[in-house]
Amino acid sequence: MDRNLRKQLLFITIGILVLFPILINGLMFFNILPVKGNIDTWISTLGTFWGAIIGGVISGILTLIGVNITILRQDKKEIIKSYPERRKLGDDITLVTTETSRVLQYHIERKDWVEIYEYTEDLMLKRDELLTKASKVSDEVYEELRSKFYVYVRNFMFDVQTxxxxxxxxxxxxxxxxxxxxxxxxxxxxxxxxxxxxxGK
Structure with a gap:
């Protein structure tokens, strides 16, 4: 749950808990609305009824906050634990994409169409392997590699051939x-x- 949303929910709940008894008090003692029965009975009934509801709301909110804190801590531990592998896989990917940029630039300037085609064909053969690595780094890296980089490679091969x-x-x-x-x-x-x-936190 978003931190701002949690704060808003907490403030709203506190506001309701503070304002509701004042509202009940106004309705009962200032005759804003007619109240039937004995006032003492009303107060004890409301105290028991609303006490249970308010207590349930408070305990529910505290449980929700506690669960969210636990989940956030677990997520952070997982990020820290998985970082070395994710970074290593990410470095493997950037090595390929950087090399691709340099190699193709070199061969394009020399119009080495055969070399270009062979290199890009080899790159397409590595597609599944690289996408598997990218999926373990982050969804952003995976999507960039899948929907842009390899689309450029495929289009480039087609243009060089045709x-x-x-x-x-x-x-x-x-x-x-x-x-x-x-x-x-x-x-x-x-x-x-x-x-x-x-x-650092």
């Missing part, structure tokens, strides 16, 4: 792959930032 003479279009991929390598590196680095933030 129209290698369109140099301007093929050269535009240099920027795409460069930007992707930086983006994925940044997302992997977020794992370290999260770890340091939690570890």
């Amino acid at each position: 129209n290698p003479r369109d140099i301007k279009k093929i050269e535009s991929y240099k920027e795409y792959f460069h930007d992707q390598s930086l983006k994925i590196y940044s997302l992997v680095d977020n794992v370290t930032e999260e770890y340091r933030r939690i570890k």
Whole structure:
């Protein structure tokens, strides 16, 4: 549960607990609404009835807060424990994406279409392996690799095969792959930032 939402819920509950007895008092003693029966009986009934409800609400809120704190602590422990593996897998991925950017830039400038095709074909063969690694790093890294990086690789292979003479279009991929390598590196680095933030607390 969000921290601000918990605070709002706590304030609302306290407000209800404080204002409700005042409201009942006003209704009974200032004759705002007619009250039937003996006032002493009403007070003892309300005291027992609302005492049980208010006590239940308070205990429920305290239980909810306690459960949320426990879950948050468990999540933090899991993040700290899994960090080395996640960072290692993230480094494996950034090594591939950075190398891809550099290798393709080199071969595009030299118009080595055969080398480019062989490299990208090998990259597609590694797709499942890299996506499995990315899924263990973070959902952001996985989605960036799946829906952008490998889409660029597939499109690039198609353009190199079908129209290698369109140099301007093929050269535009240099920027795409460069930007992707930086983006994925940044997302992997977020794992370290999260770890340091939690570890520092």
